[in-house]
Amino acid sequence: MTATKGLEGIVATTSSISSIIDDTLTYVGYNIDDLAENASFEEVIYLLWHLKLPNKQELAELKQQLAENASLPQEVLNHFKTYPIEKVHPMAALRSAVSLLGLYDEEADVMDADANYRKAVRLQAKMPAIVTAFSRVRKGLEPVAPRTDLSFAANFLYMLTGQEPSEIAEEAFNKALVLHADHELNASTFTARVCVATLSDVYSGVTAAIGALKGPLHGGANEAVMKMLTEIGELENAESYVRTKLENKEKIMGFGHRVYRQGDPRAKHLKNMSEKLTKLTGEPKWYEISTKVEEVVTSEKPLPPNVDFYSASVYHSLGIDHDLFTPIFAVSRVSGWLAHILEQYSNNRLIRPRAEYTGPGKQAYVPLEQRN
Numbered sequence: 001m002t003a004t005k006g007l008e009g010i011v012a013t014t015s016s017i018s019s020i021i022d023d024t025l026t027y028v029g030y031n032i033d034d035l036a037e038n039a040s041f042e043e044v045i046y047l048l049w050h051l052k053l054p055n056k057q058e059l060a061e062l063k064q065q066l067a068e069n070a071s072l073p074q075e076v077l078n079h080f081k082t083y084p085i086e087k088v089h090p091m092a093a094l095r096s097a098v099s100l101l102g103l104y105d106e107e108a109d110v111m112d113a114d115a116n117y118r119k120a121v122r123l124q125a126k127m128p129a130i131v132t133a134f135s136r137v138r139k140g141l142e143p144v145a146p147r148t149d150l151s152f153a154a155n156f157l158y159m160l161t162g163q164e165p166s167e168i169a170e171e172a173f174n175k176a177l178v179l180h181a182d183h184e185l186n187a188s189t190f191t192a193r194v195c196v197a198t199l200s201d202v203y204s205g206v207t208a209a210i211g212a213l214k215g216p217l218h219g220g221a222n223e224a225v226m227k228m229l230t231e232i233g234e235l236e237n238a239e240s241y242v243r244t245k246l247e248n249k250e251k252i253m254g255f256g257h258r259v260y261r262q263g264d265p266r267a268k269h270l271k272n273m274s275e276k277l278t279k280l281t282g283e284p285k286w287y288e289i290s291t292k293v294e295e296v297v298t299s300e301k302p303l304p305p306n307v308d309f310y311s312a313s314v315y316h317s318l319g320i321d322h323d324l325f326t327p328i329f330a331v332s333r334v335s336g337w338l339a340h341i342l343e344q345y346s347n348n349r350l351i352r353p354r355a356e357y358t359g360p361g362k363q364a365y366v367p368l369e370q371r372n
């Protein structure tokens with residue numbers, strides 16, 4: 001047996017949920033460009049879970065189910081107040097809260113298909129409340145209850161700030177949610193499938209996925225991008241900053257992707273929203289710095305920006321704290337995780353690869369008193 005580092009190029013399973021072929025991302029055969037420009041996030045959730053777009057009645061039913069399950073148990077809200085707030089990253093809080101939710105779900109360990117679907121609805125509905133409630137509690141504010149008359153995207157921004165968002169803010173956030181919803185067999189999705197392939201429960205699968213997403217080489221990249229833009233500060237500093245990084249062989253976050261060769265098809269949509277939002281908020285420098293960084297990097301390396309790069313300035317322009325960027329990724333990607341979890345359950349086989357052994361061989365046990 002010969003190992004493939006990072007499982008690159010290995011086809012580990014079959015799936016009907018999403019595909020990346022010739023640098024084109026599709027959800028159930030629908031091009032991501034088409035969905036980003038036209039679909040609501042709720043439609044995308046339905047698409048990923050049912051492998052078809054909903055009709056009006058089906059969409060209305062899903063929206064109602066999400067609205068009915070959007071509130072958190074008081075025990076979870078109380079738990080936030082016990083965290084060492086000044087030390088806890090929101091991704092750690094999210095990971096803990098999702099695990100905690102499983103303790104208050106009477107169906108947590110009920111494994112039939114209908115129960116697993118109901119748990120998927122509950123988790124999808126509650127993820128925004130977890131992120132927004134934690135964000136407010138750590139600032140000494142009370143959580144804002146969800147509203148039933150707002151879209152998924154608008155409701156998140158409302159629960160975060162207490163203010164109903166503008167149309168362009170809702171549009172930008174909905175687009176970001178659609179673009180991040182699924183991405184074939186990425187690290188966190190694979191983690192979720194490995195977990196539930198043991199017939200562990202849905203909450204365990206999503207908790208495991210959050211742990212994988214937390215890493216800076218996966219979901220944490222957009223937070224690192226905003227940190228870089230903040231360090232640059234002004235447009236005139238961008239080129240020298242990037243060239244110094246390149247000369248020192250330091251990684252510049254937000255560029256390149258293992259499965260894309262010509263560029264991440266999601267990036268252009270967030271680039272357009274970044275330009276609009278930064279102008280609207282009176283801070284066009286964040287878009288200008290970003291485009292300058294892109295120009296310098298791509299002139300030196302064949303590494304176009306990925307979805308994380310421009311999502312940073314989009315979220316910043318929406319007034320979102322930088323350390324919430326990755327949890328927001330999870331608020332969207334849980335739709336894909338849950339789709340893959342349900343798919344794994346439907347045709348399950350324990351995922352158990354092998355390893356190429358590279359250690360010593362043919363050793364004999366030496367009694368303790370004879371060892372050097």
